[in-house]
Amino acid sequence: MTLLSVQNLIKYYATQKAVDDISFDISKxxxxxxxxxxxxxxxxxxxxxxxxxxQDSGKILLNGEILDAEKHTSKMGYMPEERGLYKKMKIGxxxxxxxxxxxxxKKEAIERSKDWFRRLDMVxxxxxxxEDLSKGMSQKLQFVITVxxxxxxxxxxxxxxxxxxxxxxxxxxxxxxxxxEGTTIIFSTHRMEQVEEICDQIALINLGKKVLDGxxxxxxxxxxxxxxxxxxxxxxxxxxxxxxxxKQEGNHLLFHLKENATSNAVLQYYLNQGNQIHSFKExxxxxxxxFIRQVQGTxxxxxxxx
Amino acid sequence: MKTLxxxxxxxxxxxxxxxxxxxxxxxxxxxxxxxxxxxxxxxxSTSKKTVVVNDxxxxxxxxxxxxxxxIFVFENATSQELKQAVKDDQYDGFxxxxxxxxxxxxxxxxxxxxxxxxxxxxxISDQLNHVLVEERMKTAGLSTSDLxxxxxxxxxxxxxxxxxxxxxxISSYAIGYGSGMVLYFFMLFYGMSVMRSVxxxxxxxxxxxxxxxxxxxxxxxxxxxxxxxxxLTQFLIWIAFILILGTAFLGTMHFSGDTINxxxxxxxxxxxxxxxxxxxxxxxxxxxxxxxxxxxxxxxLYAALxxxxxxxxxxxxxxxQQFTLPITAPIIIGFVLMTSAIRDPNSGLAIFGSLFPLTSxxxxxxxxxxxxxxxxxxxxxxxxxxxxxxxxLLAAKIYRTGILMYGKKITxxxxxxxxxxxxx
Numbered sequence: 001m002t003l004l005s006v007q008n009l010i011k012y013y014a015t016q017k018a019v020d021d022i023s024f025d026i027s028k029x030x031x032x033x034x035x036x037x038x039x040x041x042x043x044x045x046x047x048x049x050x051x052x053x054x055q056d057s058g059k060i061l062l063n064g065e066i067l068d069a070e071k072h073t074s075k076m077g078y079m080p081e082e083r084g085l086y087k088k089m090k091i092g093x094x095x096x097x098x099x100x101x102x103x104x105x106k107k108e109a110i111e112r113s114k115d116w117f118r119r120l121d122m123v124x125x126x127x128x129x130x131e132d133l134s135k136g137m138s139q140k141l142q143f144v145i146t147v148x149x150x151x152x153x154x155x156x157x158x159x160x161x162x163x164x165x166x167x168x169x170x171x172x173x174x175x176x177x178x179x180x181e182g183t184t185i186i187f188s189t190h191r192m193e194q195v196e197e198i199c200d201q202i203a204l205i206n207l208g209k210k211v212l213d214g215x216x217x218x219x220x221x222x223x224x225x226x227x228x229x230x231x232x233x234x235x236x237x238x239x240x241x242x243x244x245x246x247k248q249e250g251n252h253l254l255f256h257l258k259e260n261a262t263s264n265a266v267l268q269y270y271l272n273q274g275n276q277i278h279s280f281k282e283x284x285x286x287x288x289x290x291f292i293r294q295v296q297g298t299x300x301x302x303x304x305x306x
Numbered sequence: 307m308k309t310l311x312x313x314x315x316x317x318x319x320x321x322x323x324x325x326x327x328x329x330x331x332x333x334x335x336x337x338x339x340x341x342x343x344x345x346x347x348x349x350x351s352t353s354k355k356t357v358v359v360n361d362x363x364x365x366x367x368x369x370x371x372x373x374x375x376x377i378f379v380f381e382n383a384t385s386q387e388l389k390q391a392v393k394d395d396q397y398d399g400f401x402x403x404x405x406x407x408x409x410x411x412x413x414x415x416x417x418x419x420x421x422x423x424x425x426x427x428x429x430i431s432d433q434l435n436h437v438l439v440e441e442r443m444k445t446a447g448l449s450t451s452d453l454x455x456x457x458x459x460x461x462x463x464x465x466x467x468x469x470x471x472x473x474x475x476i477s478s479y480a481i482g483y484g485s486g487m488v489l490y491f492f493m494l495f496y497g498m499s500v501m502r503s504v505x506x507x508x509x510x511x512x513x514x515x516x517x518x519x520x521x522x523x524x525x526x527x528x529x530x531x532x533x534x535x536x537x538l539t540q541f542l543i544w545i546a547f548i549l550i551l552g553t554a555f556l557g558t559m560h561f562s563g564d565t566i567n568x569x570x571x572x573x574x575x576x577x578x579x580x581x582x583x584x585x586x587x588x589x590x591x592x593x594x595x596x597x598x599x600x601x602x603x604x605x606x607l608y609a610a611l612x613x614x615x616x617x618x619x620x621x622x623x624x625x626x627q628q629f630t631l632p633i634t635a636p637i638i639i640g641f642v643l644m645t646s647a648i649r650d651p652n653s654g655l656a657i658f659g660s661l662f663p664l665t666s667x668x669x670x671x672x673x674x675x676x677x678x679x680x681x682x683x684x685x686x687x688x689x690x691x692x693x694x695x696x697x698x699l700l701a702a703k704i705y706r707t708g709i710l711m712y713g714k715k716i717t718x719x720x721x722x723x724x725x726x727x728x729x730x
């Protein structure tokens with residue numbers, strides 16, 4: 001079931017198209033990664049989904065309804081790239097205030113704040129001011145504020161930026177858990193490892209346009225180069241016809257499978273020789289490689305005409 | 307309603323700050339302290355001055371009184387010797403009186419190392435003229451008591467308007483000036499408080515988060531109203547303060563009778579009368595209500611503008627100057643207009659200033675103690691309300707976009723686009 005549908009979105013900044021005809025659908029309960037280089041238009045796109053910005057043309061549908069920022073605000077949670085909080089306000093109080101702004105009653109807000117603080121090990125910091133927190137702590141706080149009202153759709157703009165490995169892991173676990181509980185999550189990033197680990201679906205944006213879109217496994221399949229890795233006893237025998245050898249080292253043979261050949265036939269060939277096979281697998285490109293390949297050769301930064 | 311939440315938060319955050327409490331308590335103390343200081347200075351601060359007089363006309367000897375810290379010494383030396391004596395610091399000044407024609411206008415030379423000051427010079431010339439007048443009277447055959455009777459100012463004025471109310475120009479002047487000043491300071495102060503808060507929210511990005519929960523307009527309005535309530539709270543505390551201290555002050559007035567007397571003779575004689583009327587006047591309530599209205603109206607008008615300006619700021623504080631100035635300018639102009647309106651409450655300039663919404667709070671408040679025709683008050687009030695509704699709507703358009711625009715330099719042209727191009 002599609003939770004969020006983005007259709008032909010266009011947004012101009014001055015005369016430049018920051019978002020140029022982008023469409024995609026996100027299914028409920030899935031984790032969606034929005035990838036792209038700096039200046040690609042990710043933040044703008046996310047802000048339109050949140051309702052902070054208005055698109056110049058195109059539609060955004062939430063649960064089949066046209067997105068109405070005021071009506072749907074309680075269903076969405078947004079964590080901007082630049083973390084923002086009232087520096088001099090005590091964090092417990094601040095969490096309650098912001099939760100109430102999202103529509104929770106005071107009682108609920110207090111209850112849930114305390115709950116989350118307990119879960120993320122922040123209880124002793126309840127009365128501290130934001131300016132007294134460590135970075136990791138303030139990012140945890142930012143996260144709490146984003147999810148406290150149990151939104152259906154979670155929008156995270158570069159959530160892992162600046163996090164140390166421990167806290168990045170905590171965040172990753174929370175995202176997983178929330179997705180399992182039914183929350184749909186969309187986040188933007190350029191950290192590919194995270195994407196491969198967590199995302200079901202991704203879209204790659206460059207210069208405001210959508211370049212790639214689909215399930216992670218599918219994309220990797222689409223971009224595979226028919227590369228295989230074979231570990232066997234003796235790799236220096238004559239290869240079969242259907243392969244181009246890319247690398248030979250020790251027991252390891254790296255080759256490219258030609259058009260009409262099948263991997264099974266190749267394996268059969270070596271088996272028939274009585275060669276001892278240790279391992280045989282297809283090498284799929286990493287998202288990182290796909291990303292670089294797609295984006296390379298295009299300008300990284302935006303030129304504003306003014 | 308979410309706006310109420312925001313109002314509550316803005317109010318509580320400010321009222322609980324130490325700086326609020328300190329300022330609220332400190333300002334009345336400073337104010338009263340200053341009043342005492344001024345009173346004290348009026349009495350005894352002028353130092354004693356000794357003037358040596360060479361009186362060729364023989365008219366003034368023994369007729370000049372040593373009072374008001376002024377001492378006259380009569381010597382029969384030459385001008386040169388006496389000037390030297392002044393140079394040698396034996397005396398503060400040397401008054402040279404030649405034999406003069408009593409019916410002609412004359413100028414006597416007063417030689418001194420440093421200028422003796424207006425007050426001293428006036429004292430001297432007053433005394434000289436007084437003696438001369440007496441002399442003329444004597445020649446005409448009148449005695450000193452006759453003189454006194456003739457000179458007595460027996461007539462004073464009592465101004466009454468249509469309603470038969472008694473007015474007093476002095477007290478009206480004081481109230482008008484006072485309220486104009488207070489309004490001026492506080493519109494600036496609270497307006498800037500709104501601006502700073504908006505700037506803070508923009509630079510530390512909390513604005514983005516709030517705006518994902520509420521409309522920018524709600525945030526702006528909530529903030530403006532919250533700050534207004536802080537201002538009202540402060541005023542209430544001060545009024546309570548002044549009432550308590552005021553009654554205590556009046557109770558101890560007898561021992562500072564000198565202060566009042568000195569103020570009496572030093573300035574206009576009607577001060578005491580004015581003061582009494584000031585205290586007893588029932589117009590306090592009406593003036594108070596109008597003060598409240600104009601404070602709120604003027605504040606709302608300017609706070610909206612300040613909020614808009616705050617949303618335009620970037621990292622560069624210098625740039626924001628170009629936006630702040632056009633907002634502060636009309637307030638200052640209002641103040642200037644007020645000072646002229648105080649002197650002539652019904653001049654064309656005064657009327658204009660009290661109707662034009664950008665200046666009306668300060669100028670009209672200054673005119674009210676003098677009595678203002680009902681139609682002018684009504685027009686001014688309506689215009690002010692329209693004024694702040696307009697500025698709030700304009701400001702909302704600017705605020706909503708400005709608060710999320712980072713990095714890019716914002717020009718007036720850009721702002722024009724926000725105001726006039728329709729957004730969804």
